Amino acid sequence: MPRRKRCRKLHSPPLYQGFKPKGVPARLIKKVTLHLEEYEAVKLADYDGLEHEEASLKMEISRSVFTRMLQDARKKIATAIVEGLELVISGGDYYFEKKSFRCKDCNSIYHFEHSEKNLIECEKCGSTNIELINEMFDGSL
Numbered sequence: 001m002p003r004r005k006r007c008r009k010l011h012s013p014p015l016y017q018g019f020k021p022k023g024v025p026a027r028l029i030k031k032v033t034l035h036l037e038e039y040e041a042v043k044l045a046d047y048d049g050l051e052h053e054e055a056s057l058k059m060e061i062s063r064s065v066f067t068r069m070l071q072d073a074r075k076k077i078a079t080a081i082v083e084g085l086e087l088v089i090s091g092g093d094y095y096f097e098k099k100s101f102r103c104k105d106c107n108s109i110y111h112f113e114h115s116e117k118n119l120i121e122c123e124k125c126g127s128t129n130i131e132l133i134n135e136m137f138d139g140s141l
């Protein structure tokens with residue numbers, strides 16, 4: 001099977017695969033899926049505070065596509081908060097510019113170029129209990 005084309009450039013993977021409402025049994029919770037490029041759109045516009053033009057350049061997409069993606073993402077997040085849905089961050093059409101590692105002992109995060117070596121020891125606490133966050137998302141590197 002041919003490898004699926006990934007066309008939206010994301011700086012690095014999200015740190016979490018999703019969020020759940022508090023105090024509701026898991027079996028009763030419906031889900032809404034936020035694609036990774038939608039997560040990136042919200043991060044760039046609403047968290048980092050970039051203009052749509054600048055954010056669309058970073059993701060290597062047109063400004064109109066970026067704006068539509070951002071609107072869809074905001075709607076999904078708002079629906080999850082208002083209706084108490086689980087927000088699952090998964091899927092989409094993307095690739096990661098960086099590889100990101102998390103120390104499972106002190107929760108420190110490190111972003112490396114793909115060409116750089118893998119992190120084997122946490123620079124803050126010395127732990128070797130390290131995970132590659134990119135692998136949590138469809139196995140994408």
Ligand SMILES: [Zn+2]
Pocket residue numbers: 103104105106107108122123124125126127
């Ligand atoms: Zn550490």
